[in-house]
Amino acid sequence: MIQIQHLTKRYDGKPVVDDVSLTVERGQIAALVGTSGSGKTTLLRMINRLVMPTSGHVLIDGQDTGGIAPHLLRRRIGYAIQGHGLFPHRTVGQNIATVPRLLRWPADEIRARVDELLTLFQLDPDAFRDRMPHELSGGQQQRIGVARALAAKPDVLLMDEPFGALDPVIRAKAQADLRQIQRQLGTTLVLVTHDMTEAILLGDQIAVMDQGRLLQYAPPAEILRAPATPFVEALIGPDMRPFHLLSLTPAFRIATEGHATGTPIPRDATLRDALAECLWSGRDALPVEGGGVVTLTALRERAAP
Amino acid sequence: MAAAGLFLLAFLASPGSFSWLFAPMTRNGAPAIYTQTPLWSLTLSHLTLVAVAVAASTLVALVLGVLVTRPSGREFLPLARTITSVGQTFPPVAVLALAVPVMGFGAGPTLVALFLYGLLPVFENTLAGLTNQPAQIREAARGMGLTPAQRLWQVDLPLALPVILTGMRLTAVISLGTATIGSTVAARTLGEVIIAGLLSSNTAFVLQGGMVVGIIAVMIHEGFQALARLASRRTG
Numbered sequence: 001m002i003q004i005q006h007l008t009k010r011y012d013g014k015p016v017v018d019d020v021s022l023t024v025e026r027g028q029i030a031a032l033v034g035t036s037g038s039g040k041t042t043l044l045r046m047i048n049r050l051v052m053p054t055s056g057h058v059l060i061d062g063q064d065t066g067g068i069a070p071h072l073l074r075r076r077i078g079y080a081i082q083g084h085g086l087f088p089h090r091t092v093g094q095n096i097a098t099v100p101r102l103l104r105w106p107a108d109e110i111r112a113r114v115d116e117l118l119t120l121f122q123l124d125p126d127a128f129r130d131r132m133p134h135e136l137s138g139g140q141q142q143r144i145g146v147a148r149a150l151a152a153k154p155d156v157l158l159m160d161e162p163f164g165a166l167d168p169v170i171r172a173k174a175q176a177d178l179r180q181i182q183r184q185l186g187t188t189l190v191l192v193t194h195d196m197t198e199a200i201l202l203g204d205q206i207a208v209m210d211q212g213r214l215l216q217y218a219p220p221a222e223i224l225r226a227p228a229t230p231f232v233e234a235l236i237g238p239d240m241r242p243f244h245l246l247s248l249t250p251a252f253r254i255a256t257e258g259h260a261t262g263t264p265i266p267r268d269a270t271l272r273d274a275l276a277e278c279l280w281s282g283r284d285a286l287p288v289e290g291g292g293v294v295t296l297t298a299l300r301e302r303a304a305p
Numbered sequence: 306m307a308a309a310g311l312f313l314l315a316f317l318a319s320p321g322s323f324s325w326l327f328a329p330m331t332r333n334g335a336p337a338i339y340t341q342t343p344l345w346s347l348t349l350s351h352l353t354l355v356a357v358a359v360a361a362s363t364l365v366a367l368v369l370g371v372l373v374t375r376p377s378g379r380e381f382l383p384l385a386r387t388i389t390s391v392g393q394t395f396p397p398v399a400v401l402a403l404a405v406p407v408m409g410f411g412a413g414p415t416l417v418a419l420f421l422y423g424l425l426p427v428f429e430n431t432l433a434g435l436t437n438q439p440a441q442i443r444e445a446a447r448g449m450g451l452t453p454a455q456r457l458w459q460v461d462l463p464l465a466l467p468v469i470l471t472g473m474r475l476t477a478v479i480s481l482g483t484a485t486i487g488s489t490v491a492a493r494t495l496g497e498v499i500i501a502g503l504l505s506s507n508t509a510f511v512l513q514g515g516m517v518v519g520i521i522a523v524m525i526h527e528g529f530q531a532l533a534r535l536a537s538r539r540t541g
């Protein structure tokens with residue numbers, strides 16, 4: 001659990017992060033979203049003390065991080081950034097092993113951990129362990145960057161626009177994989193993004209920031225239904241609201257008794273997918289794999305606040 | 306390269322066998338090959354002098370470069386820049402002239418002159434190598450909990466190595482040529498052959514001294530380039 005209490009950072013007297021308080025529960029994802037320059041990165045970097053707060057506290061599992069030597073604190077917190085920041089002179093395996101080596105894990109444990117992580121990220125250990133970062137594709141480099149951040153089994157992972165450099169197709173896959181791995185490991189994750197769609201897709205909670213201030217901190221559905229300020233509303237984009245709302249719920253949740261014809265949609269397809277399918281195939285109802293139907297009427301109800 | 310190296314070895318092993326090559330450049334039956342001191346012995350002491358000087362200026366320039374890129378040493382950057390560039394612009398001959406009264410004749414003054422002359426390239430390249438690193442790599446290293454010393458040894462210096470090697474190459478090649486003037490103050494270098502040639506108007510001597518220095522310079526140049534390539538190939 002991460003507790004951020006009245007955290008402020010000033011540069012030359014000007015607040016860049018202004019009295020922000022929020023709590024991220026254990027095993028949850030908090031997405032920090034806002035326009036460029038709103039203070040997201042600064043807030044994130046105060047959690048692992050890459051930036052020293054001007055005032056306020058960060059508690060991790062109840063312990064004040066201000067009382068821990070910064071380099072020791074950072075070895076306990078995973079950190080992944082845009083463009084991965086892999087060490088170009090070290091192999092994939094050595095990159096992943098960075099923090100375990102700093103923590104002086106035994107060599108055989110490190111080797112096993114490297115292979116375990118490569119497998120987790122769907123990269124064949126024998127093929128990738130000894131490659132150099134420049135021999136990888138952008139998507140692979142990004143995965144190694146996240147694997148490296150997770151190497152020492154941190155309870156907390158910080159990510160700063162980790163998918164920013166990926167093209168849309170690879171990004172969607174990376175986001176889905178991250179979500180799955182985060183659930184599997186139970187990691188508490190704080191993710192910075194300027195993309196509201198990504199925040200809605202990944203966040204259990206969304207923190208909307210503007211000019212250093214926290215405007216709203218709430219689950220995605222609440223942000224969409226009840227944006228706290230016109231700025232939050234603008235950031236969502238009014239034309240996207242119904243689709244964002246629909247994307248939060250899987251089809252099987254609203255499946256009802258009934259009959260429909262045509263190809264069924266997967267159980268965990270989102271309502272947004274279901275709507276697209278209705279419109280595209282000209283149907284008023286779709287069968288859901290495993291039983292039940294989703295009707296256009298039900299979708300319409302779900303698409304409004 | 307290999308051919309030039311073999312030729313040099315053969316020439317140093319048995320200079321006499323090459324008299325035919327240099328004989329056309331002599332006049333009035335003057336000797337074609339310098340024999341006062343064996344050429345191989347002059348070459349060895351020349352190389353030793355250069356190696357010691359390059360090692361010393363590399364060490365000092367590296368340490369200076371690292372110090373002035375630390376947060377606590379940043380204010381000394383202008384001073385270090387001044388020292389190294391004065392070292393390079395002050396003529397080595399003048400250094401010799403100033404050093405001899407203090408240190409006497411021999412290898413000492415030449416070592417000092419070469420040392421001062423060779424500081425700048427390694428210093429500037431160390432500086433460039435340590436400061437021109439991608440921000441993301443620096444950020445990642447800090448974010449993962451490497452201490453400043455660990456960042457220096459495990460990330461900054463390995464990544465700067467190719468650029469530092471380039472600086473060493475410049476220093477080594479410059480020193481190799483400059484070392485010849487050491488013979489004017491009784492340091493044993495290949496300059497002895499050239500000076501003997503000048504004094505006795507024997508072009509053959511001047512040429513063979515210059516040739517040996519030239520071939521070695523090319524070989525050192527190539528050697529350092531190969532090392533730098535090797536160091537940067539891994540990072541792609």
Ligand SMILES: Nc1ncnc2c1ncn2[C@@H]1O[C@H](COP(=O)(O)OP(=O)(O)O)[C@@H](O)[C@H]1O
Nearest residue numbers: 011016034035036037038039040041042043192
């Ligand atoms: N070291 C610094 N010194 C001065 N101003 C800074 C520094 N770091 C960030 N800022 C300023 O703080 C503001 C917020 O930056 P940042 O946290 O990077 O925003 P975001 O990640 O939301 O784009 C920006 O206006 C930026 O210029």
Ligand SMILES: [Mg+2]
Nearest residue numbers: 040041042192
């Ligand atoms: Mg940012």
